[in-house]
Amino acid sequence: MKKDKSAKPVTKPIEGVMDQKLSRRDILRLTGVGGLGLLLGGTGAGSLIAARKASEPAPAALAANADTIPFYGSHQSGILTPAQNFIVFASFDLTTTKLAEVKQLLEAWTTAAAALTSGSLIGNVNDNPNLPPSDTGEADGLSPSKCTLTFGVGPAFFDGRFGLASKRPSTFADLPAFAGDALEPQWCGGDLCVQACADDLQVAFHAIRNLARIARGTAVLRWTQEGFQRTGGADPKGGTPRNLLGFKDGTGNPDVTDAAAMQEIVWSGSGDGPAWMNGGTYMAVRRVQLRVEVWDRSPLSDQENTFGRYRQSGAPIGAKDEFADLNLEAKDAAGRPVVPPNSHSALSHGDGSVKILRRSYSYSSGMNLKTGQLDAGLLFISFQKDLVKQFVSIQQRLAKSDMLNEYILHTGSAVFACFPGVREGGYIGETLLG
């Protein structure tokens, strides 16, 4: 438990506790995760619990649950988890060549991740003023904010440095070159990835910063990218967020609550590859810069034909409802397809037999100093059980003839094998390294 020169007892009125958000410190105190001593010490927090009837649910537990995504489980969180408002994505290069040190890192990251996702600071922060604090502190006082941390390894991890070449899933490799790729090395690849998502950008940043700090001597950051979805002024109808081209993005995504579909699309199963990936999934990440200035000069009808959807409603061209099926057979009076065959929707959909789970974020990274234009775009992320059969087959269609290609530039690319979930007492990647 961290010492705190200026800590005050929690003296919030009991009647308010169900309504208000609790701070990370409050939750720790109330749930006892970080400080059973304080709970029993007769402070406001202790009194608060004592005053409740035993039959009532503990308010802190409710508050914590609403704002906390469990870290431990059979799958990693941050995959089926409904997208939080922010992402800080980080790719790391290992600087060690000792597998034992990689394992130590993943064990240390596990301990840290359990703290970070539950809203706790890492370690005994203020125990010794003569040492650097064990947590960098900028999330102190902030709620857990649905923070999820999702870990994976890149194809390079199996290159022989660690004696794990034989463990590489047979189809797991860097993506092939796609027509029109404009990849820049500083946005590509990596030995390890951490996808930090949260409803508070400062919480997600704090997570990546502290994980990078813990990695010092073992791994270094290779690239990072922040991203956002709508972030506070959300559509009250809970509508599909819009990308920075002004179109709804994610309408056709599979239903994450459909367990059978997720097993078919996302999760690597027992017959799908090495046993260590059972319950894991493969991530494709593409940093897609949008040529917003060019897009903004295009007529609305061109924009809508490019997507194959109406901008305002998100409905497929020819339909009224955003979630109407994409009817690629429909013809207009002149016999032409209603939805252009080379539109982004039509090509992404193909014959409908191949699906991926998208979980993308917009990004805005100031100006591109080379072009003087906004460096804004999409951090495309998808999860699938087979990169080649799913992501690659769709992206090959798109790269070849998507009308959207005129307005986008793929500048970054990486793939990662995201481990199955972590069991309590275990560590990230245990099925591979254990």
Add this chain to the structure above:
Amino acid sequence: MKKDKSAKPVTKPIEGVMDQKLSRRDILRLTGVGGLGLLLGGTGAGSLIAARKASEPAPAALAANADTIPFYGSHQSGILTPAQNFIVFASFDLTTTKLAEVKQLLEAWTTAAAALTSGSLIGNVNDNPNLPPSDTGEADGLSPSKCTLTFGVGPAFFDGRFGLASKRPSTFADLPAFAGDALEPQWCGGDLCVQACADDLQVAFHAIRNLARIARGTAVLRWTQEGFQRTGGADPKGGTPRNLLGFKDGTGNPDVTDAAAMQEIVWSGSGDGPAWMNGGTYMAVRRVQLRVEVWDRSPLSDQENTFGRYRQSGAPIGAKDEFADLNLEAKDAAGRPVVPPNSHSALSHGDGSVKILRRSYSYSSGMNLKTGQLDAGLLFISFQKDLVKQFVSIQQRLAKSDMLNEYILHTGSAVFACFPGVREGGYIGETLLG
């Protein structure tokens, strides 16, 4: 009024309307800002209003007020406005040399700003599918999110291109060089600035993107920087946000509700300079990169001595309460000052006679490709009625001996004269250009 192929009547149940956030479109319909015709047209929106008792306050007006900061007024918003969660700051260079075109731009920006801050899309968005949409659309469906847009001109605006050299306030000039400056041209200066702040990053981005689009042919972006404060998982006690060094930032800021203090510190008055700046203020912007990796290796006691405050509580060293006065006379048993004289707090405070209003944001911009370290820091912004007497005098003290200098790097710098507020029917900068 924009046409909408897929518009549906607003059929929200009346009893829920006080609780829910309304979308930008809903608010427009209900308040009639964007579409009196629709309001009176017997649609759901009209029925909703009609169904209310005349004595009840209009719910949409309440919702709009809670989420909308008025654009028109005697001062510009975004200065005393409590800091929203996000900023997108943009500096522009004028490409025209014709004052009439500058005036046209500021008039067009005024119309757009009134729409953007009230949650409206710009123009008759979907009127003609053969034209580019008048609004880029990514904020469609989002609430106004307390969007404020604050406009100013840089010293370069008075360099003679526009015949306005005689209108330059006598002390308004680029900042002097400070010890330790590491300024990079791409983060400095500009003819015009727009500070877009909102509780939704996508709303702030949308504003800057559309203002840049409107400026095409007259002005181009020179530099932009996104920033954030806590963004969703806020401290339920409403505490002071923490910067990325983990310390509370803004504790000693003057009280924006104290009109006399604001007149003394922030607003240029009738005796303070040219009449066109009456009710305006001067902005200093500094892009301050934090050497987080170095900071994170420093002992807590060093960090606290550097700030002159405790990290956890934010209280001055030797005090218990965050808002305790900074007592620079206090000595310890050995006769040494309790608060180090070269600490950031002590030097910022000085003799307490000179104050500024700070309104800074943290930023995280991926990695610095030169150093391989996180490019994270502070977009420092302050408002004051006299840059030389206020910001410069404080910054000179800090640049000379602030213990924090070891951990920070000033990479960007600009100053802007922020006009007085815009009257309805007027335009931004009218007192200067009118």
